[in-house]
Amino acid sequence: MYDRGNGFSNPSEQTVHLLAAANRAVDVLVAERLGARGLGAFHRSVLRTLADLGPHARHDLAAQVEAPVADVARAVGDLLEQGLVQEMVVNIGGRHEVVTLTPAGTAVLDAAHEDMRSVQDVLLGCLTKGERAQLHYLLRRVCATAARAGAV
Known part of the structure; x- marks a missing residue:
């Protein structure tokens, strides 16, 4: 429901604000939980990429996560210290270190x-199972539209 008392001049402005507020809430809650494990969102991204795509050289891993090699090197260093990844030397067409x-x-x-x-x-505890499914479907459509617009 549109609430005129919140300082927004129109429902569209409020929708954009609500999407941004939901994003901030997700970021805070995820950061808290990952932080309790000694990880950040970037660490999780590196781990997920290795789980999904298998071993990678740091340079290739940087390309997969779309980040500078230096950032990936720092994250890999952190993950090595925690024993969450390991490096192996592979000799195929030359010497390569693979994470x-x-x-x-x-x-x-x-x-x-x-x-x-x-x-x-x-965050979705107030929604029914059907409402969660509908929200998931709608958010996928919104993200697909954002990707087509070049915003993602």
Whole structure:
């Protein structure tokens, strides 16, 4: 429902504000949960990429996560210290150092997935199962439109 008392001049402005507020809430809750595990969102992205696509050289991993190699190197260093990834030397067409996920890294990634479900339950607890499904469908459409517009 549109609430004129909130300082917004029109419903469109309020919708944009609500989307941004929901995004901030997700970011805060996810950061809290990942931070409790000694991770950040970028660490999770690196772990997820390794889980989904397998071992990668740092340079290739940087291309996959669309980040500078230096940022990936720092994240990999952090993950190495925690024992969540390991580096292996591969000699195929020359010497390459490859980063791979460890069993501990897989376990942390699984726990992070549970954290995402927890965040969803906190934020969507007021919605029925059908409303959650509808929201998921609508958000996928909004994100697809944003991608086509070049905003993602």
